[in-house]
Amino acid sequence: MKEKELRRSLAVLPIGTVMKLTNLTARQIRYYEEQKLVKPERNEGNRRMYSLNDIDRLLEIRDYLDEGINMAGIKHIYIEKERKRAAKKAQLDKPLTDSDVRRILRDEFISVSGLGKKEEFPFKHNKNL
DNA sequence: TTTCTGACA
DNA sequence: TGTCAGGA
Numbered sequence: 359m360k361e362k363e364l365r366r367s368l369a370v371l372p373i374g375t376v377m378k379l380t381n382l383t384a385r386q387i388r389y390y391e392e393q394k395l396v397k398p399e400r401n402e403g404n405r406r407m408y409s410l411n412d413i414d415r416l417l418e419i420r421d422y423l424d425e426g427i428n429m430a431g432i433k434h435i436y437i438e439k440e441r442k443r444a445a446k447k448a449q450l451d452k453p454l455t456d457s458d459v460r461r462i463l464r465d466e467f468i469s470v471s472g473l474g475k476k477e478e479f480p481f482k483h484n485k486n487l
Numbered sequence: 488t489t490t491c492t493g494a495c496a
Numbered sequence: 497t498g499t500c501a502g503g504a
Contacts, residue, residue, distance in 0.1 A: 374489065384490075385497060403504075405490060 369399035369407035376408045380416045387416065393433055395419055 373384050380387070390396055391406070396415050398406040408416075422432050454462070 372490080383497075385499085388491085389497080403490085 366410040369409045369412070371408040371410075371413070373406050373408070376413060376416065379413055380420055382416060382420055390416065390419060393429060395432065395436060 371379075373387060376382070376387055377384055382390075387396075388406075391398060396408070396412050396419075398408045398412055401407050419432055422435070427435075
């Protein structure tokens with residue numbers, strides 16, 4: 359199960375292939391890199407090389423875009439994902455207290471339900487939301 | 488030919 | 497986000 363993840367992380371696809379696989383323009387793909395949503399490797403000639411994991415992430419980003427979520431919202435999603443990953447790692451050393459659990463569940467509920475202040479929920483208001 | 492960075496009638 | 501320039 360480790361060999362598989364290794365292959366999916368191998369950056370072997372040039373941007374032209376990624377364009378066809380994701381239906382995104384080179385402009386968009388490079389822009390998402392600037393926004394730190396993907397981190398392609400660079401080959402000897404400074405060409406961006408993407409891995410299958412990058413493809414998945416770009417497809418995910420494209421789906422969010424189709425759902426009407428803006429860049430700020432998408433960045434928010436990944437930033438939170440990272441924060442929670444780090445938080446989870448911390449949990450391994452120090453078990454959560456009951457109050458921690460309640461706080462996390464509350465934040466989770468507010469985020470998913472969209473009941474939080476709109477300043478903290480930068481998603482675009484459209485028919486899908 | 489393909490991709491890169493920077494820039495904007 | 498599209499698109500053009502100018503170089504690799």
